[in-house]
Amino acid sequence: MHIVVCIKQVPGTTKVQINPETNTLIREGVEAIINPFDENALEAALVLKETGGAKVTVLCMGPPQAETALRESMARGADDIVLLCDRAFAGSDTWATSYALAQGIRTLGAVDLVFCGKQAIDGDTAQVGPGVAEFLGWPVITYVRKLEVKDGKALIERTFEDGYEKIEAPLPCVLTTVKEMNVPRMASLKGRMRAKKAEIKVLTAEAVKADPKEIGLKGSPTRVVKIFTPPKKSSGVRIDGTEPSVAAREIVSRLKEQKVI
Ligand SMILES: Cc1cc2nc3c(=O)[nH]c(=O)nc-3n(C[C@H](O)[C@H](O)[C@H](O)COP(=O)(O)OP(=O)(O)OC[C@H]3O[C@@H](n4cnc5c(N)ncnc54)[C@H](O)[C@@H]3O)c2cc1C
Numbered sequence: 001m002h003i004v005v006c007i008k009q010v011p012g013t014t015k016v017q018i019n020p021e022t023n024t025l026i027r028e029g030v031e032a033i034i035n036p037f038d039e040n041a042l043e044a045a046l047v048l049k050e051t052g053g054a055k056v057t058v059l060c061m062g063p064p065q066a067e068t069a070l071r072e073s074m075a076r077g078a079d080d081i082v083l084l085c086d087r088a089f090a091g092s093d094t095w096a097t098s099y100a101l102a103q104g105i106r107t108l109g110a111v112d113l114v115f116c117g118k119q120a121i122d123g124d125t126a127q128v129g130p131g132v133a134e135f136l137g138w139p140v141i142t143y144v145r146k147l148e149v150k151d152g153k154a155l156i157e158r159t160f161e162d163g164y165e166k167i168e169a170p171l172p173c174v175l176t177t178v179k180e181m182n183v184p185r186m187a188s189l190k191g192r193m194r195a196k197k198a199e200i201k202v203l204t205a206e207a208v209k210a211d212p213k214e215i216g217l218k219g220s221p222t223r224v225v226k227i228f229t230p231p232k233k234s235s236g237v238r239i240d241g242t243e244p245s246v247a248a249r250e251i252v253s254r255l256k257e258q259k260v261i
Pocket of ligand 1: 060
């Protein structure tokens with residue numbers, strides 16, 4: 001079985017600053033990590049490798065610095081690491097990212113299963129997993145919390161807010177994982193040594209036969225009109241230690257003052 005895990009390198013903080021002139025994230029000086037949900041995706045793939053035998057390829061679209069995330073994946077047990085890297089991909093929105101990743105997956109030969117995280121903690125759209133599936137023409141099952149592969153089928157538990165559903169899907173398919181699925185492992189020392197020396201396969205837009213009209217800013221139908229940090233909410237006013245009728249009158253008077261009612 002050949003499993004591909006899509007990982008994104010994201011800032012390791014929620015306190016990301018926005019450049020007010022360019023409306024883009026300021027990434028300089030911010031530690032980069034593997035998107036946490038993608039760590040669960042990788043762990044799920046490594047468990048399948050250990051229990052049933054599989055080759056695990058990790059795929060990332062990003063700048064050359066994404067090499068760190070790929071080496072970390074190999075240190076944890078991935079067999080191959082592939083970086084989709086080309087200036088032509090810069091500015092890709094979720095549509096163009098999904099297309100580029102799908103093209104990357106097509107060049108990796110026969111693939112049985114693709115894992116993505118539920119969502120990226122910076123972009124947060126949760127669109128790329130389903131987007132990749134759509135471009136590949138494969139089924140997608142999102143929010144996967146449990147998985148077994150048996151007789152060429154994926155037997156899945158898919159999370160809901162108040163429960164789960166059991167789904168059977170044919171292979172190949174795309175799955176997106178939630179953090180309840182597993183606890184990602186740490187890299188071993190031996191793994192780190194191997195990853196340090198490993199060769200990263202770098203694929204350009206041309207190598208994955210990407211249509212230039214479908215990638216980068218040109219291929220991105222989304223336009224970011226404005227990005228801003230919402231103003232901090234005030235802590236509000238507490239009215240306690242008084243009769244409910246008095247408190248109610250106080251609230252009404254304050255709401256009138258604020259012209260809410
Ligand atoms: C007009 C526009 C221009 C943009 N320009 C840039 C830019 O120049 N540089 C930039 O970094 N971002 C850019 N972005 C943001 C970029 O489009 C998104 O970060 C990206 O498409 C992924 O979306 P997301 O973060 O919401 O991922 P989600 O859909 O939330 O991610 C779900 C899962 O998909 C997989 N995944 C997502 N992205 C990748 C990836 N790159 N490689 C491998 N797997 C992945 C992971 O498994 C992840 O857990 C731009 C966005 C727009 C709208």
